[in-house]
Amino acid sequence: METADDWRRPGPTAEQQRLDLYTGLAATALALISLTLVRSTGTFPLGPPPSGLEQILWTVAVPLPLIWRRRFPAATALVISAAFIGAQVRAVPEWQLSQWALFAAIYTLGAWGQDRRLSRRLRIGLIGAMFVWLAISHVTSFDTIPADAFAEAVGPVPPILAAIVYSVLINVLFFGFAYAFGETAWISAGRQHELARHAEQLLRSQAQIREHAVVGERVRIARELHDVVAHHVSVMGVQASACRRVLDKDPAKARVALTAIEETARTAVDELRRMLGVLRARDSDADDTGQAAGIDQVETILERAREAGLQATLGVYGEPRPLPGSLSQAVYRVVQEATTNALKHAAGARMLDVRIRYLAHEMEVEVTDDGRPARPANADGLGLIGMRERVAAHGGEFEVGRRSVGGWRVRARFPLPVAAGQPA
Template identity: 55%
Template sequence: MTASDLAQWRRPGPTPEQRRVDVLIGIAVAALTLLNMTLATSSGMLVFPHVPQLPEQVFWVLLITVPLCWRRRWPEAVAIIVSAAYIGGQVRSSPEQQLSTGVLFAAIYALGAWGRERRRANWIRVGIIAAMFVLIFVNLTILLVQGSDQEFERASGFLPPLLAVIVNGLLVNVLAFGFAYFFGETAWTAARREHQLELQAEELRASQAEARELAVAEERLRIARELHDVVAHHVSVMGVQASAGRRVLEKDPAKARAALTSVEQSARTAVDELRRMLSLLRQSGEPVDMAGGSVERIDDLLANAREAGLETTLGTYGDTVELPESLSQAIYRVVQEAVTNTIKHAAASTIDVRIRYLAHEVEIDVTDNGRGVVSAQRVGGMGLIGMRERVTAHDGVLETGPVGDAPTRRGFRVRARFPLTRVAVEA
């Protein structure tokens, strides 16, 4: 929620339950005020020497108190009616002053807490408070003009009695009206903050739902990548061996038998890999670990390539270090994808794999002597995308492209470099 949205926010109206409570409170306050008026007139404790007749007294009491039944539904109208009725009761010397004054403060508070148009609510409150101080000034002026020493015959303080009355009246009313204004504003601010927290909670729930959907999508992509890496490699080898066996079936049954044996072995390996991944996917409550390859198993990949008819070489350079399992698996998958692409697309006869352990990084270099130009056009395939994601996940750098310069270039190279600083921390 932006600052402009907060500035334009309007507090929603009261609920039906709150409206019913307001009606009950208004009726109760009206009844208590009528009772207080009866007690004041019966005991003779009157603020004004002359009071109106009983029907008019009841009229002013009801006009001041009954609007409280709608103080949260229409706070502006209630505040204006109550303040006008209060001033009218003062002018007509209404005998009830105690609870009527409290009703006035409640109306000012309700306007501050529930006023929908903040600018208008502020101006109405300021206007009402200003009118009340004008009324106080008028009453003090009348006291100055008409007062007599007999009214202060029991005064014993060190201040002049009239000055004490003026200061007391101003101080009490400043505090009372100030508290009514301040707490009304505080209640409105608290309601706005609660609304803001609800919006933030809703945004958080939406963000969590989006994160869950993204996690599901990433997991699906990971599964697709693993299926591609595992199955495509073995199926590619099976295809090459089956093709070779078909060609030599009649001429050289021994070679055909060896090719079919290789197909059988690749099929079993693929099925075992699929069964392992599916069993991991069926496990609930645990993270899925699809590990199945490592740097130590790269020679097995090249064995499959040799069975497919390729000449392979594997070289390891530098001082070997223990790699984290995730990094070792990523290197295995990169080499596996490169070997699979060579078998499927490159029409190559040799493939060279080199692993270099350098001072601050480990480098994987896979090169073949196939159709480098054709291979370079396969940058949009699922395999190279997965390969790049694996390398990026370990802060590595991936380079793919043909070997040599045109037009004599021949072969395709996949080179990946992984930093060893992060490896050392993880290890």
């Protein structure tokens, strides 16, 4: 993972390079205009200037490298610094625009230098060189100071000392701001990079969350389809088989089985429509719609099991209490899926016993039959997976397996919500 110390600022864009080109050319043009104006005044504070051509060359040499300031910040700073000192040594009268070109070069080295250690050392070295040159220029200029230069001085500080301190303070502020602004620009760019990286990570996380939500919704749809369709189709298959066996011998029983098939098919269609309504509903409407199939309709499941030929019984123990809609529906689906498995996979099953127990802080649902498995139980089957997921979603426990006395048992325990005023 990339850290702040590992980050390197990307190079300048094409637009930034064009802007540097225009900036360097504009600074050079302004420096030439400044040189023309200074020469027109006839004041040469650095001493007698060189020839006009040399003045132009030195004046151009200082600001022109700004054209490459962001592409090659270290080289630009070195060239401008050397040209600036060279122009000072040769007493070129234009120094106002040149000193701001030097400021821009040192600032750019701090803001765009890729090697931070080299950038800091180079800036400190250049600033130190400038102060060395300042000291040399002060020492060499003592002999050229006129005798009456400080005739009107009235301050408490000796004139020469005051001039030196003033010059040093100005240069400390000048180079200090160039260094500090460059460092701040680098830190700001790094923070913007971090913000952009975090924003990208957030977008990826949101995409993953949406993908997980889609997968979860697909699993929920598959579970609902399995619970609704498998149960009713299994019941219809058992009833159709019974109808086929008694169709010639006992037409009355066959008509009863066909009637049961018709009612089961109608119920399956109704539940499919209800389920599709739940899937299409908004989140705010899901709970109200999802309470259509709940614990109060467990007896309907057993009626269909009786019509399929099982002796189904229901026992409720303890004091029933209101359940949340999602918990009520989970109990209903566990009973429905266990009944479906008994009809489909329990060979020779004659009895189905459903028991619902309300305990102090949990409720237990147990479904048993007396058949024998027609084939080995598939732990990865959609039915068992769906029951486990429903129970786990409510923080419960799920058990499934053979009974010691024969048959099959499905047991689920759900923690009950603590009512107001009831001790936990």
